[in-house]
Amino acid sequence: MNTIVNLSRRTFLATSATAAASLVLGLTVPTPTFAEDEGEPSAINAFVSLSDDGTTTILLNKSEMGQGIFTGIAMLVADELDADWARVRVRSITDPHREDYWTPSYAGVGTGGSRSIRESWMDFRRAGAAARDMLVTAAAQRLEVPKDRLRTENGYVIDEENGIRLDYGELASLAAEQEPPAEPTLKDADRWKLIGHAIEQLDIPLKVNGSAVYGIDVRLSDMLVATAMQSPVPGGTVADVDDARARAMPGVAAIVRDEGFVAVVAETYWQARQGLEALQVTWSAPELVDENTQAMMDRFAAALDGELIAAEGEGDTAAALSSSGRVIEAEYQVPMIAHACMEPLNCTALVEADACTIWGPLQTPGWAQGVGAGVAGVPIENVVVNTTFLGGGFGRKFLVDFVAQAVLIAKAVPGRPVKTVWSREEDFAQGFFRPAALHRIRAGLDNDGALAVWEHRLAQPSILHRWLPEGGAMQTPLERVAAESLPGPMLEARQRSVKEIDPTIPESIASKTYYAIGARSLKLAMPPSSLPVGIWRSVGSSGNAFVFESMVDELAHAAGEDPFRFRRRLLEASPRHLAVLDRAAELAGWEKPAAEGRFRGIALDACFGSIAAHVAEVSVSEEGLPRVHRVTAVLDCGVVVNRRAALAQIEGAVMQGVSAALAEAITLEEGRVVETNFDRYRVLTLAEAPVVEAHLLESGEAPGGVGEPALPPVAPAVCNAIFAATGVRVRSLPISQHDLRRV
Amino acid sequence: MVKFNVNGERYTLDADPDMPLLWALRDLLGLTGTKFGCGIAACGACTVHVDGEPVRSCVMPLAALEGADVVTIEGLSSDSTHAVQAAWIANQVPQCGYCQSGMIMAVAGLLGSNPQPSDADIDAAITNICRCGTHQRIRAAIHDAAAKV
Structure with missing residues (x-):
């Protein structure tokens, strides 16, 4: 059966250092499989990895928020690759700074604007076709026959004349050594086996038994949970905090005060929530307030x-x-x-001496990575971004104010992962409507x-002007942190698209x-x-x-x-x-x-x-x-x-x-x-x-x-x-x- | 100290008796299939069964659960073969999927007390919120599951 590589509970219970290294692991239903149980993988290109056991792993640079993009991308790659659909797995990338994964119009990794297919479908197809070509080259070498005598089907390279069928898994390591073709040959539409058909969503089995892991479900050993409040008049700043009562409450580990929010960090969400309600916070009003609608x-x-x-x-x-x-x-x-995503905003972050790891329901992992680097003060390549399933996105999770907040909170508790979970009330009150x-x-x-x-x-x-560092006085403090942490190429792409209007x-x-x-x-x-x-x-x-x-x-x-x-x-x-x-x-x-x-x-x-x-x-x-x-x-x-x-x-x-x-x-x-x-x-x-x-x-x-x-x-x-x-x-x-x- | 059963296992929890069942399931027992949506019993994402009845666990304090039998989405079946889960797959219901644990538990509860619900019964009983707009597939899947229960 197909596998969605999903954040697994086994990963969560690993130590944080291990978790950061192994990241996204497999979870299938009914039988869980994990990355470490797989055969030896060979990276064929940025989107395709083949294991010697014949598993095809397709790497995804897009976020699954219910639109079915995991399945869609897998179909595009697998069709051109002639992969065996039953042995296809998918896995989210964790390195969005890598240019292979960028969406041209963003100059970074992000999912929005109904762009995934229309802007990148040829990239996914080329990745599959290039991998197929490399497998055929490898098979030709192995069999000492000309390439044009070979064809591919359902995860095999076939030499009809000699009656030989080589499983892709057998060829994986040799294929990975081949030069990728400059212009891989794509199938004509009449040869598509997946594209254009009605294919069941790979993620649905995980979504009927509670095993799909959304950002809010991330659990790591030694993890703390935080919840926060921003100014009830959005954009205001913290003037004064009386946290005496909250500090004395059971389970409360830290109170984090920043320019635009106050957070309580505790052992569980419920304790953090009780702590937050015990705070007395005075706010300074923002520059512009509309009394009413x-x-x-x-x-x-x-x-x-x-x-x-x-x-x-x-x-x-x-x-x-x-x-x-x-x-x-x-x-x-x-x-x-309001977006009112069913999954309230949340993000988990771990800040260490020279590294930052983020887990969350992210529409723009590329921007989140910049925020991790900017807030934690580490090089962008030291920020690992784990994109979970999104419980709704609709554009709200394209913004990274909640990522900035989570990293700011985690920075106050270095070395321990902190999951910041918004209440529904905060999710509405601090919406980006x-x-x-x-x-x-x-x-x-x-x-x-x-x-x-x-x-x-x-x-x-x-x-869109709010997304630029010079976005003006109306930015909330967290919005400003996010805008100032945009990776350079993403910033330049925005500056190109947003002029006066x-x-x-x-x-x-x-x-x-x-x-x-x-x-x-x-x-x-x-x-x-x-x-x-x-x-x-x-x-x-x-x-x-x-x-x-x-x-x-x-x-x-x-x-x-x-x-x-x-x-x-x-x-x-x-x-x-x-x-x-x-x-x-x-x-x-x-x-x-x-x-x-x-x-x-x-x-x-x-x-x-x-x-x-x-x-x-x-x-x-x-x-x-x-x-x-x-x-x-x-x-x-x-x-x-x-x-x-x-x-x-x-x-x-x-x-x-x-x-x-x-x-x-x-x-x-x-x-x-x-x-x-x-x-x-x-x-x-x-x-x-x-x-x-x-x-x-x-x-x-x-x-x-x-x-x-x-x-x-x-x-x-x-x-x-x-x-x-x-x-x-x-x-x-x-x-x-x-x-x-x-x- | 609260003693109760979850998915057939006995638990004794030493926790704040005001803590809602939702957070005990998620943060203390690691059963994250039950979702937090609103905290005021308005959306239904946190629906579980308590003594066979669908309940919104975000407002159910642990203190009220002494001796109770709780079933969560993880315990509805061991292999996703409950009629409601099977109908959800057959009708390809979920999109983002976040509300669906609660939907499935609410529907399993409805079919327990009313095995052949009419559309009006469904409208009255299933007030959970879905933001992706899977409503008509939910209705179709309920009728599908009812035919097989």
Whole structure:
């Protein structure tokens, strides 16, 4: 059976020094196997290691947070390698500073932006193909026959003429000595045995019996557990701490005070938690505080009235507006929302004289490694980073504030590993939320009902400027530590991509050239944010598509046209997008009447290299309570690697999109987050979950993103259906704040 | 001193009687399959069985467990062959998987008292939170497991 190499309990109970050296070991179900039980491994290249027992280990530079990337990468490598899938194991890398593992756009190791497949699928395939070539070369040497007489299949090199089959394991050490081919030959698509099929996830067996190890499950001998608090008004600093009571409490080993947090280190989480609650901490307020959510939105409105940055423009919008037959004006708002990963933030660190070891649920091991080096004051190559399974990521675990905190705490207890675990309340209060945004749009139709002009103004705080060392006064103390510890190449890559404008802000508004729009302009304000903001699944597109596609629906109704057919006209010159829209409408039965009391809405968006269109079917009760019954979701992500994973990602993105649209919002009172646990931050339950009919439209184009692109069209499809049901136009989220009784 | 059984083994714990069962399982017994999600019994990630009933262990103090029989995800079956676990694999339910220990324990508890739950029964009983959006696979897997129990 396949093996996920997982942090094993046996490792945890080893001494810390041993643990640092052996790191990730195997754990299979039902029979655990461990790295030390394997045969002799030979590293063929950065991604492939073969053991003389025939096991193929595929090294992973991407983090598994439920998107199925472990399985996806393994499929890409194993297919080109002609490996025996049943003998494939996977293992996370621990040396992200090694350039072979970098994602080009980050110049480092990180998982985000739905990039893993679309940016690196050829690298994984080449690694497999190169290893295959080296095995064939080795076999040709061993058998003294020309290479072209040999073929490979299912973990064997085969010499048909002489009836000889050599197991890859027998050839492993000889293959490792071969020169890698300059340009390995890749398979044509018609010879793929894994790619494009529906393959079961390698990690699922571990996730039904409690044996999958997440960051929070890390256990090491001699380990302490810490929990911490930052300023309840985010970004504040510690002014004074009275820790007399906490110090006297059972199990408490240390109190750690830093610029932006106080932590209690104890034998168990419960003791640390009790200790933390016994602290009396006084905080200094940060430079910018929004008293409440309205005060924040008022600042955004003032910013929109001020000087704006031109992000995009084509044609003369002023002239087009004045000559337009019908002009619609609308203001839309997007709330802050939380990632609320089911696994609260946590990270384990061990700081020694000249080394640092980190274990955690990390989306950016490359950045975590820089933080380990910067905070512990050791060379980056002396920082070992163990990436565990992530209990949800959604962008929150791309940031490394929690890693910086864990290393700062561990530094205060040198030589002992310390696991820092956040409470759920802290996880919410110190979130890096999807930013709130304020949009003002004026759009005009010409006399034929064509979209003649679109003028868009948008106020939203920058996310990406916060990631730079010069990110400004609004960074929290931990954010500053993290930004200042960015490894050089990652910093340079960020500086290249972030100029005056944070490029995530206009996503799904700018460059929307697939829609036929006469004149267009987009102008931005980037007001500072009083709260930390970050990347939330599908980033700018998650809010922007709600606004854009709701407004398109408004225009369709103003033009007196069916919203599906109105979009069809906008997409006349964009056949690929039109095909996705048409498929969604066809599968949802758009042209047929919906069931009694049910109403439909449609929306389309393109982001992260893919195109998605959804039809939502909604009812609204007489009391004004909405219910999303069904979402028909179509994704064109080009070549599909694992059909099973892609469909699951569509389902998940739609559910998360429905959850966010219906009831999710982070609000402020007295500068503090109001929703600090799941009793106040309402997420979708089974009872509210719609049926998701997920479909892949296989265009055969280059692979696009899968994890994110199915999310943005959800909110507008649902809100457009609500308009169809009630005549109420939802121009701000969440939907739960609106009175939906029929107007 | 609290004496109770976990997955068929007897334990005597000398620990703070206010310590929730969740943290005793995770930090004292090393049974990390039971997850911390919220600490206020709102998400269900920490669900275990106490005397056969599903319970949210993050708010269950050790003091209340004298003599109790506790079953965690690690003890549901020795080889992942419990009908609910099998249905979870067959339906490829988990994504990140973090909530699934609690989901599986909650569902195993439901099927114990109601072997053929309707969709409405499921809606009422399974209020655990999943953030990855595996909801419809969970529902399908519950019906699948119910058919085999």
